[in-house]
Amino acid sequence: MADTANSEKKKKVVEVFEKDDLPVSLAKYVADLSNNFTQQKGAFTVVLSGGSLIHDIRKLVEPPYRDTLEWSKWHVFWVDERVVPKTHEDSNYKLAYDGFLSKVPIPPGNIYAINDTLPAEGAADDYEACLKQLVKSNVLPLSSVSGFPKFDLMLLGMGPDCHVASLFPGHPLEKEDKKWVTFIKDSPKPPPERITFTFPVINSSAYIAMVVTGAALADAVHSALRDTQNSNKLPAQLVSAEEEFKWFIEKEAASKL
Numbered sequence: 001m002a003d004t005a006n007s008e009k010k011k012k013v014v015e016v017f018e019k020d021d022l023p024v025s026l027a028k029y030v031a032d033l034s035n036n037f038t039q040q041k042g043a044f045t046v047v048l049s050g051g052s053l054i055h056d057i058r059k060l061v062e063p064p065y066r067d068t069l070e071w072s073k074w075h076v077f078w079v080d081e082r083v084v085p086k087t088h089e090d091s092n093y094k095l096a097y098d099g100f101l102s103k104v105p106i107p108p109g110n111i112y113a114i115n116d117t118l119p120a121e122g123a124a125d126d127y128e129a130c131l132k133q134l135v136k137s138n139v140l141p142l143s144s145v146s147g148f149p150k151f152d153l154m155l156l157g158m159g160p161d162c163h164v165a166s167l168f169p170g171h172p173l174e175k176e177d178k179k180w181v182t183f184i185k186d187s188p189k190p191p192p193e194r195i196t197f198t199f200p201v202i203n204s205s206a207y208i209a210m211v212v213t214g215a216a217l218a219d220a221v222h223s224a225l226r227d228t229q230n231s232n233k234l235p236a237q238l239v240s241a242e243e244e245f246k247w248f249i250e251k252e253a254a255s256k257l
């Protein structure tokens with residue numbers, strides 16, 4: 001079921017998939033963008049989330065994509081990270097490395113993990129400085145619309161409270177509009193200390209895939225997509241993209257739409 005949203009929000013697409021079809025379609029979506037961007041500009045900047053997302057992109061490490069994508073042109077970032085060592089079970093880097101990055105030939109120098117020797121504030125500043133350096137070296141353009149860095153693709157997940165990245169409902173970080181990367185020390189979901197991209201950076205992406213699986217997220221999907229009149233927007237409702245914002249929703253998670 002594809003529901004290309006109407007005039008005002010042309011760039012938002014909601015699609016519901018059978019359980020086994022979602023990872024197949026998601027891998028094709030990522031692969032097509034990878035091919036387009038690497039042909040156009042010789043690079044593909046991709047931002048990963050933690051959580052269930054890494055399992056959802058599992059088809060990318062299988063044939064045909066494993067052997068055909070231009071992995072050497074990929075540059076990989078994290079939309080958020082927990083302030084723990086990279087070897088820790090809570091690390092989004094570890095999750096991505098074990099399930100994805102260790103299985104495809106992306107040059108290690110193109111994988112931008114957070115500095116796990118720094119406390120939260122320092123790690124956020126350090127990651128922002130890393131992005132600024134990549135802007136200077138022309139790996140990362142700035143959006144002509146917002147002036148914030150413009151990634152080619154962000155792969156996002158959503159929590160049961162509709163949080164995205166480490167931007168939680170009602171938390172003041174939702175309103176951060178100057179920093180590129182910020183930190184939280186009181187995350188309602190453990191672990192409490194994290195760094196996260198801010199909404200202006202997320203919303204400057206060319207493409208965003210929001211991937212939601214599992215019956216446990218049915219209420220959250222309903223809130224994010226149907227409770228739209230409330231003036232206090234939920235984090236997932238604050239997401240937009242410059243080219244296309246596409247929801248990949250598993251049928252079970254879409255049961256209350």
Ligand SMILES: O=C1O[C@H](COP(=O)(O)O)[C@@H](O)[C@H](O)[C@H]1O
Pocket residue numbers: 048049050051052053080081082092156157158159160163164165166189
């Ligand atoms: O804590 C986090 O949660 C969100 C959502 O995770 P999910 O398991 O419900 O998909 C995730 O996108 C984020 O990167 C992570 O740090």
